[in-house]
Amino acid sequence: MKCNLPDTALVAKANWVRRETLVLHKLAPETRVASSLSIVEMFTALYYGGILEHDPANPRWEDRDRLVISKGHGSLCMYPILADRGYFPVGELLKICQKGSFLGGIPDPVIPGYETVNGSLGHGAGVGSGMAMGLKRKGSDRHVFVALGDGELYEGSNWEAFWFAGHHGLDNMVFMIDENLTAMLNFTKNILTQDPLEAKLTAFGLEVTRVDGHDVVASRNAIQKAISLKNGKAKAILFRTIKGKGAPNLEGNPLAHVTSVPASEVDRIVAAMGVPS
Amino acid sequence: MNAPAPVKVPAMRDALIDRLRQAMEKDDRIFFLCADFGSPALDRLQEQYPKRFLNVGIAEQNLMNVSAGLALEGFRVYAYAIAVFATLRCYEQIRVNLAILSQERPMSVNIIGVGAGVSYDVSGPTHHCLEDLTVMRLLPNVDVTSPADHVTTEAWVDFTLKRTGISYVRLDSKPQPVLPNAEPMTAAQFEKGFRVVHPGQRVAVVTTGYMTQKALRLQKRLAEKGVDFAVVDVFRLSQLDETGLRKTLAGFPHIISLEEGLNKRGGLDRLVMDHATTPVHSMGFPGHYHFDIGPREYIHEMAGVGEEHLAKAIQERWG
Numbered sequence: 001m002k003c004n005l006p007d008t009a010l011v012a013k014a015n016w017v018r019r020e021t022l023v024l025h026k027l028a029p030e031t032r033v034a035s036s037l038s039i040v041e042m043f044t045a046l047y048y049g050g051i052l053e054h055d056p057a058n059p060r061w062e063d064r065d066r067l068v069i070s071k072g073h074g075s076l077c078m079y080p081i082l083a084d085r086g087y088f089p090v091g092e093l094l095k096i097c098q099k100g101s102f103l104g105g106i107p108d109p110v111i112p113g114y115e116t117v118n119g120s121l122g123h124g125a126g127v128g129s130g131m132a133m134g135l136k137r138k139g140s141d142r143h144v145f146v147a148l149g150d151g152e153l154y155e156g157s158n159w160e161a162f163w164f165a166g167h168h169g170l171d172n173m174v175f176m177i178d179e180n181l182t183a184m185l186n187f188t189k190n191i192l193t194q195d196p197l198e199a200k201l202t203a204f205g206l207e208v209t210r211v212d213g214h215d216v217v218a219s220r221n222a223i224q225k226a227i228s229l230k231n232g233k234a235k236a237i238l239f240r241t242i243k244g245k246g247a248p249n250l251e252g253n254p255l256a257h258v259t260s261v262p263a264s265e266v267d268r269i270v271a272a273m274g275v276p277s
Numbered sequence: 278m279n280a281p282a283p284v285k286v287p288a289m290r291d292a293l294i295d296r297l298r299q300a301m302e303k304d305d306r307i308f309f310l311c312a313d314f315g316s317p318a319l320d321r322l323q324e325q326y327p328k329r330f331l332n333v334g335i336a337e338q339n340l341m342n343v344s345a346g347l348a349l350e351g352f353r354v355y356a357y358a359i360a361v362f363a364t365l366r367c368y369e370q371i372r373v374n375l376a377i378l379s380q381e382r383p384m385s386v387n388i389i390g391v392g393a394g395v396s397y398d399v400s401g402p403t404h405h406c407l408e409d410l411t412v413m414r415l416l417p418n419v420d421v422t423s424p425a426d427h428v429t430t431e432a433w434v435d436f437t438l439k440r441t442g443i444s445y446v447r448l449d450s451k452p453q454p455v456l457p458n459a460e461p462m463t464a465a466q467f468e469k470g471f472r473v474v475h476p477g478q479r480v481a482v483v484t485t486g487y488m489t490q491k492a493l494r495l496q497k498r499l500a501e502k503g504v505d506f507a508v509v510d511v512f513r514l515s516q517l518d519e520t521g522l523r524k525t526l527a528g529f530p531h532i533i534s535l536e537e538g539l540n541k542r543g544g545l546d547r548l549v550m551d552h553a554t555t556p557v558h559s560m561g562f563p564g565h566y567h568f569d570i571g572p573r574e575y576i577h578e579m580a581g582v583g584e585e586h587l588a589k590a591i592q593e594r595w596g
Binding site: 110 | 329333334336339341342348350351352369370374377
């Protein structure tokens with residue numbers, strides 16, 4: 001089933017996801033919140049923008065779209081979404097990172113709604129490509145979405161996968177790259193420059209677009225367009241984002257990845273957002 | 278009277294692929310991938326089933342990841358490459374997307390590595406595969422097989438066709454004679470994981486892969502001198518009939534393990550030590566790499582695992 005909210009509700013939902021992500025981070029400060037705050041709108045668009053075919057009551061439903069979250073550490077924002085969609089009781093969120101909980105700092109397929117093992121970077125693009133090839137061979141018209149970080153692109157295995165997907169024209173798959181321009185210890189431009197990333201991906205045979213990744217409506221539209229184009233090309237969308245979006249001590253901070261938001265600051269941000277829980 | 282013409286023995290990889298190709302006719306879930314590595318039998322498979330064959334290019338990391346993705350979609354996947362690259366080049370892909378993931382999700386991926394030990398003799402240390410049995414045995418949820426002949430290899434195919442999970446098979450790059458009394462191998466015989474290929478007394482030489490062939494050659498030579506040692510071929514290195522192996526080994530006062538892999542680094546010798554009640558004399562490659570150029574047996578001599586090294590070790594224990 002798809003969940004398709006009107007634009008204003010979609011924007012409100014993204015704000016709610018950001019709020020809940022910060023609240024979860026307050027409960028479990030060891031989580032990588034900056035990477036999760038940049039990717040809020042991407043996941044909101046998928047789950048609430050009428051994109052993803054899914055069935056929370058049957059997470060392995062054969063006719064679901066597949067979402068592979070390669071930047072698993074940066075998907076804390078998925079937890080409130082999955083609970084809200086009904087994959088597990090909302091009360092489970094309160095147990096995050098506690099003894100006996102299935103919600104860890106880095107999510108794995110023990111969480112209903114997750115497809116693959118995450119935490120080691122550079123794996124999702126290849127596994128997703130295999131899934132997309134498999135779906136095509138089975139005659140399925142379902143899609144594979146792979147969420148990646150731009151820092152993750154330093155892993156060469158991604159480029160083996162892009163090349164494969166490009167060559168085989170896997171137009172049932174979309175590489176969704178969170179382009180927050182920041183890796184763990186610095187801005188990517190100060191590590192190894194990624195520019196011109198769009199041209200690099202295009203050269204590997206992908207059809208590439210770039211979108212403001214904090215505009216949830218534009219993000220939804222970009223994804224919708226990517227999957228509607230059955231033109232024999234795998235798609236890549238660069239979601240231009242801000243690492244730590246919404247948390248002043250993270251935005252623009254080259255060390256945002258390893259920086260937490262203090263509990264009092266979470267309270268202040270959440271109060272200022274004025275979004276209901 | 279002319280001697281009978283020698284029976285042509287197929288390469289293990291060709292026997293495996295032909296067996297699989299036959300199974301593909303009945304099972305449309307079988308998918309075969311390679312990392313730009315071929316064989317005459319693979320040409321036949323590719324021609325017959327182009328939609329269930331893929332060459333991913335010289336990209337073993339992607340070979341494993343794409344295999345994982347296909348397996349998640351219900352395909353029974355075979356991933357084929359040179360042994361050292363099919364294991365060590367993509368070890369983390371195997372660990373994360375096969376060993377770990379298969380614990381949570383049903384998957385069937387079978388890795389086929391060609392070039393056991395120093396079977397690519399003159400290709401140097403990059404192609405010598407001395408670590409694979411250790412590192413693959415190390416991974417939970419991965420079944421490891423090291424056959425000495427094509428009959429055992431075919432039994433491995435039959436085994437994997439009925440099984441869900443991750444497995445690795447290490448094949449010799451060169452055709453090897455069929456072991457005595459090995460044809461045909463039943464499922465039960467395969468699952469047992471070892472067999473006494475030559476009965477003997479006092480000394481048991483426990484081997485795997487090509488070293489079983491070598492031990493049998495020596496056995497024929499030493500038998501003329503009245504030295505009749507046993508040869509035990511262990512072809513499954515992660516799951517096997519452990520009680521049976523213990524009972525078999527218990528009958529020998531002297532045990533020698535012999536492998537075409539690093540000595541005392543967790544390979545066959547570790548497995549044998551875990552199931553022997555007497556001290557095990559382990560023979561394998563010393564802890565360095567070999568740039569020596571020459572035939573396989575020459576490299577074995579340089580490494581201290583030549584036929585004469587083995588003969589000496591046996592005769593010392595024979596008394």
